[in-house]
Amino acid sequence: MPRFRARPLGWLTATLLLAAVGCAGGDVAGTFRTTTPPPFSASGEAWVPDRWWMTFEDPRLDGHINRALDDSFTLAAALQRVVAARALARREASDLFPDVNGVADIAGDYGPGPDLTRYTLGLDASYQVDLWGQIESRVDAERLRASATDADYHVVALTLAAEITRTYFSMIEANAQLALLSEQIETNRTGLAAQDARFRVGLIRYADVLRQQQLVESTLEQAAVVGSRIDVLEHQMAVLLGQLPQDAEYDPGDQLPALPPLPDTGVPSELLRRRPDVRRDYLAFMAADRDLASAITAQYPRISLTGSVLNVADRPENLFRDWFVGIGGQLIAPLIDGGQRRAQVDLTAALVRQRFNEYGQTMLNAFREVEDALARERYQLERLEHLEAQSELARQASEQLREQYLIGDADYLDVLSTITAEQRLQRETLAARLELLLIRVSLYLALAGDFDPRPQELLEISGISVPEPLPAEAESGLLEIEELPAPEAIPEAESDELPVPDDAATELEQLLKSVERLPTTDIDD
Numbered sequence: 001m002p003r004f005r006a007r008p009l010g011w012l013t014a015t016l017l018l019a020a021v022g023c024a025g026g027d028v029a030g031t032f033r034t035t036t037p038p039p040f041s042a043s044g045e046a047w048v049p050d051r052w053w054m055t056f057e058d059p060r061l062d063g064h065i066n067r068a069l070d071d072s073f074t075l076a077a078a079l080q081r082v083v084a085a086r087a088l089a090r091r092e093a094s095d096l097f098p099d100v101n102g103v104a105d106i107a108g109d110y111g112p113g114p115d116l117t118r119y120t121l122g123l124d125a126s127y128q129v130d131l132w133g134q135i136e137s138r139v140d141a142e143r144l145r146a147s148a149t150d151a152d153y154h155v156v157a158l159t160l161a162a163e164i165t166r167t168y169f170s171m172i173e174a175n176a177q178l179a180l181l182s183e184q185i186e187t188n189r190t191g192l193a194a195q196d197a198r199f200r201v202g203l204i205r206y207a208d209v210l211r212q213q214q215l216v217e218s219t220l221e222q223a224a225v226v227g228s229r230i231d232v233l234e235h236q237m238a239v240l241l242g243q244l245p246q247d248a249e250y251d252p253g254d255q256l257p258a259l260p261p262l263p264d265t266g267v268p269s270e271l272l273r274r275r276p277d278v279r280r281d282y283l284a285f286m287a288a289d290r291d292l293a294s295a296i297t298a299q300y301p302r303i304s305l306t307g308s309v310l311n312v313a314d315r316p317e318n319l320f321r322d323w324f325v326g327i328g329g330q331l332i333a334p335l336i337d338g339g340q341r342r343a344q345v346d347l348t349a350a351l352v353r354q355r356f357n358e359y360g361q362t363m364l365n366a367f368r369e370v371e372d373a374l375a376r377e378r379y380q381l382e383r384l385e386h387l388e389a390q391s392e393l394a395r396q397a398s399e400q401l402r403e404q405y406l407i408g409d410a411d412y413l414d415v416l417s418t419i420t421a422e423q424r425l426q427r428e429t430l431a432a433r434l435e436l437l438l439i440r441v442s443l444y445l446a447l448a449g450d451f452d453p454r455p456q457e458l459l460e461i462s463g464i465s466v467p468e469p470l471p472a473e474a475e476s477g478l479l480e481i482e483e484l485p486a487p488e489a490i491p492e493a494e495s496d497e498l499p500v501p502d503d504a505a506t507e508l509e510q511l512l513k514s515v516e517r518l519p520t521t522d523i524d525d
Contacts, residue, residue: 042265043266044263055444064168064237075153081149101123102122103122116314118312120312122311123308154451168252171250172252172256174226178226182223192216215416218420237250274448295341295347301334303332304330311324373440397422398418
């Protein structure tokens with residue numbers, strides 16, 4: 001019977017090697033060229049807290065995220081999925097215990113002879129002996145899925161915090177753009193008045209006045225676009241916070257925060273241990289493995305035990321006089337089912353391979369997201385330098401051309417072109433600063449681990465202590481359902497608590513032996 005060990009391979013080096021070898025022959029797409037993931041391309045020295053958005057040191061942003069963690073419908077729905085998954089695990093675990101029912105029955109026989117009435121009262125019990133571990137495998141699978149759902153809950157919380165942060169910074173940048181456009185509109189209107197005065201005394205052509213008027217209208221059009229964007233962002237923020245968009249009104253200011261120091265990216269293996277999405281897919285993979293074990297053992301004979309303690313009487317007053325004890329057993333062995341059970345085994349084996357490949361892809365995506373963010377931030381900083389240099393050069397060119405235009409040594413089209421380029425570069429520089437902050441948000445999210453989704457202020461005011469992480473997996477690698485905390489306090493389920501084998505090579509050998517039992521189209525019992 002195939003069974004994967006339900007515990008991670010230390011810092012997942014052996015898992016990477018397993019992907020290189022192949023989970024089921026040639027079913028794994030792609031290979032890893034090394035057993036040890038290389039370090040990230042860049043790293044800083046700054047420590048980042050679990051609530052990474054606090055590095056921006058903006059109390060209003062902190063308040064928005066805390067409010068969302070308390071009021072968001074999306075996060076509340078994710079929490080209820082955790083509650084439902086745990087309830088499903090408890091339901092499956094109930095099959096490990098006897099089923100006892102109270103029996104009360106009254107029946108009558110009517111015919112040509114005397115009427116007969118029977119009264120029955122007692123207890124009836126049944127119990128399926130879990131000879132091959134089929135029920136235990138089903139319970140284990142649901143418990144692992146409940147833990148995977150809990151990890152997904154933390155993924156939703158992290159994603160929600162990132163969306164609020166992005167929206168908040170976008171609102172600040174939009175307000176800054178609107179303030180900049182207001183200055184540009186005022187400047188362009190002043191220029192229009194000057195051009196109109198010069199035209200009235202016959203110093204310029206009317207076409208120059210029209211061109212300046214067009215510049216004013218262009219900046220007014222840009223202001224209208226930014227105003228629409230501010231309203232949309234406010235609506236988006238309201239929905240993220242679980243509020244009605246009709247009453248959305250926020251004042252984030254128009255000053256973008258400074259970029260915090262580059263965080264310490266750590267080593268790739270630790271990243272895999274931190275990220276809840278990696279842990280979610282790993283647990284889903286292990287749950288599918290336990291489903292496979294259950295499907296295989298469903299082909300074996302099973303034993304059911306029954307027992308009853310009944311009292312049967314012909315009149316109510318004779319109840320509790322005569323008691324009858326019944327004990328029985330039943331052996332059921334599947335003989336012919338049209339290949340149903342074998343098909344279920346093949347289906348579940350394919351799902352195991354699917355979950356494994358999804359797990360491997362999630363690990364690759366985790367590395368890619370960090371590297372993407374590092375590369376984008378590096379080049380965005382370089383782009384900002386060039387934009388600021390262009391903006392300064394455009395300002396100098398604009399000043400010189402205006403002076404030359406006043407003495408008749410330059411055409412107004414050249415002046416208008418430099419003014420337009422200068423104002424465009426000012427707006428692009430502001431947008432580039434926002435993009436830099438959004439890239440840093442993506443980097444924080446790529447490096448982030450679990451955090452308690454409840455608002456920190458609520459924890460401090462109520463005196464509630466932050467719950468401990470999920471208990472370490474038992475020797476079998478599975479969590480006992482009694483150890484799962486109440487749904488009101490979903491823990492952080494830190495993957496750091498997962499056990500690390502002393503010998504990764506031995507663990508890998510055990511896994512490979514298990515995997516070898518999973519051929520592409522057939523499963524050996």
